[in-house]
Amino acid sequence: MTNVPIEGMLLPNEKPNHESPGNWKEYFSFSTDHKVIGIQYLVTSFFFFLVGGIFAMVMRGELMTPESDLVDRTVYNGMFTMHGTVMLFLWTFPSLVGFANYLVPLMIGARDMAFPRLNAVAFWMVPVVGIIMMGSFFIPGGPAQAGWWSYPPVSLQNPTGNLINGQVLWLLAVAISGVSSIMGAVNFVTTIVKMRAPGMGFFRMPLFVWAVFSAQIIQLFGLPALTAGAVMLLLDLTVGTAFFDPAKGGNPVMFEHYFWFYSHPAVYVIILPIFGIFSEIFPVYSRKPLFGYKVVAVSSILIAIVSGIVWVHHMYVSGTPGWMRLIFMLTTMFVSVPTGIKVFAWVATIWGGKLRLNTPMLFALGGLIMFVFAGITGIMLSSVPVDVHVNNTYFVVGHFHYVLYGTVTMGLYAAIYHWFPKMTGRMYSESWGKIHFWLAFIGTNLNFLPMHPLGLQGMLRRVASYAPEYQFWNVIASLGGFLLGISTLPFIFNMVISWMQGEKAPDNPWRAIGLEWMVSSPPPVENFEEIPIIISEPYGYGKSEPLTANLSNHNPD
């Protein structure tokens, strides 16, 4: 019997392909290599980061003056709706999944994800989501304008009368993105539970893997609620059911519950991997083991669990009775305990180390500082009486941008620079990286710090026009916003030029400890010639123990 080769299939007499994906065309193909998929996610999501950024520029342009004079109110409403949606569903989620895809198999000593084809399918749904979202700009009536919350009844009002309208496309895109996330979650959880290299017990896993594991478990319990809410809203909108439509006796507050039951924990789906990234980066550039490794690992799981019982803090001033407000205030505040443990561990890791302020470390430090700030305003928001005042004002917008830009986006940049040599086999330019950091750090604070006084003064979010007394801080915020827009230029420049003609990177340029640094840069297709056997905990800086029994350990010196 002759073997009929099928494209992409390995024949028994062929050697496994240990070539790196040298050909750029591979990144445009249906590859099942977790590393190619990881980079596909990263590049695609960065494209949408720029799209969401352009929408942000339009908003900040409009808010330079108190009057609504740059764009129509309808355009402004479409802008903040699409900005929020794109930034969450097409930038933070996919880019973090991209990193998880790239790093998890390498970090746990596996050859690939558990279900490589499912992985590829999940990725290819992301461009589909993007096309549907962007396509909604070209239909009569334009894109959805109900905010990324899409609270009914506003989201049920359809002035065009068309069946295909911005809101329907929005719900469709979000649903597809949810399906893609569920596929990813099943894949990650299976991979982490089943495919760890021999010797890698749970307490020998790197903290990034712990973080991804906790985050993906949230996806598994949370997404069904969001999906149910979205489907019910879609039915209300298209065939006229009455789940949420008060005109027909429905209850719009129920939608808020469905929505936030997922969307609060979703915040942790985003932030946990960033905590993981911090935990990977601080030990390397401080040259110390991560302080309190086990406690930090467990705190990720704790955060995932507590995050499931806090969603009502988004609804204190909605249809929520007093006793419920107070219960959820307490649960919300308790999230700060596992989070505080992490912050303390990072500070203790850095303390007394031998710090090296390379670009990744700068971004991680800047991100940590802005996260502490965000955590403090977060505690203020969790207090019911304070929230009664600042809910839905710019104070909240300032708070969550300190999380989403100050922490998440800065953390993502840290990760991109840190693993760039591994992914591309080339070094980036350190000086351009530092310019990028300072522009981004100053821009973020200039943009989002003024939002706090604005919110305390009572300026509302989602407004295209405002009272003249709010103009001063808005102009500062807008200038900071434009600076943030500009800050992406040195980054793009650095990445493109360095990827094409940067200096060749060694396997372990940072002298880091971790399986991913023991393979070549970029890693070969199936990662490991021989699956490593793990014999110690990660982060063994300052100790002479090797990490594995059969791969040469690049322990410095």
Added chain:
Amino acid sequence: MNIQKILNILTLLTGAIAVTVISLWIGKQSYSWLPPQAAAESVLIDDLISFLVTLGAFIFLGVTSTLMYSVIFHRAVKDDFTDGPSIEGNITLEVVWTAIPILLVLWIAGYSYQVYEKMGIQGPSEIVHLHNPLGMESAYAEAKDAPALAEPVEKIDVLAKQWAWVFHYPERDVTSTELHLPSDRRIRLALRSQDVLHGFYIPAFRLKQDIIPNHAIDFEFTPIRPGKYSLTDSQYSGTYFATMQANVIVESPEDYQQWLAKIATQKPSPAKNQAAAEYAQTSHQSVQTGWVTVPPAAPPLVNSPG
């Protein structure tokens, strides 16, 4: 005991004192970041905010100065790739560091609970039929040291619609687009919406409550400072959301009664409405798409069109 150790402790002590003093100062500043205190509730909330700002500043400065100290004094020398001390943990320190946030959380939650209880703002308790365990003492009693029960209550109906506010005073059966309130009286609003979610928010009062279609929500507070303030819609309600504003006039009970008496003699007439005006007029924006929008509700007919 060697000199180095004493010096370290002194540095730490000075640092801690500096951070404490600065935090206390920032906490005092926080009052100036807020609008005037026009309701009894705002006094309580501002104290809570100031407390949280002080505590927050202390934590933030503590963490950042520790980090900055490391960044400045613990840098690796160029080309030194050796490792730092291999410290992996310290059980006592970790336990203390877990206990601190737990105690802080209990403290903050306890204080917040007290403030919330004193505010007694009511809200949508009828959605879930449970006895409200909170004693509804009023913030007014707290602010003025007066017995709460003696306060007379003024009832007003509030109707929100896309995009206008209408206030109805049952006592005289009159309507207005301006919210007039007698000062130093407990106000009880019945909040209703005609179409979508809206939010009742007066920044100078620090008070906010979403309005939900098909539900009348009771909302109580006590204005204490005569003046003119603004009421805004705080829950995104569609295209002209930002225009949904109204004036709030707090005046003495006598002036309030006079105003009620005066408008009772006026015939209802259509009120000015920005959303309706913008909708009717072609707009001046540089980027126009002509995307269709929900038409604004007809301008309300009121005795006092403001």
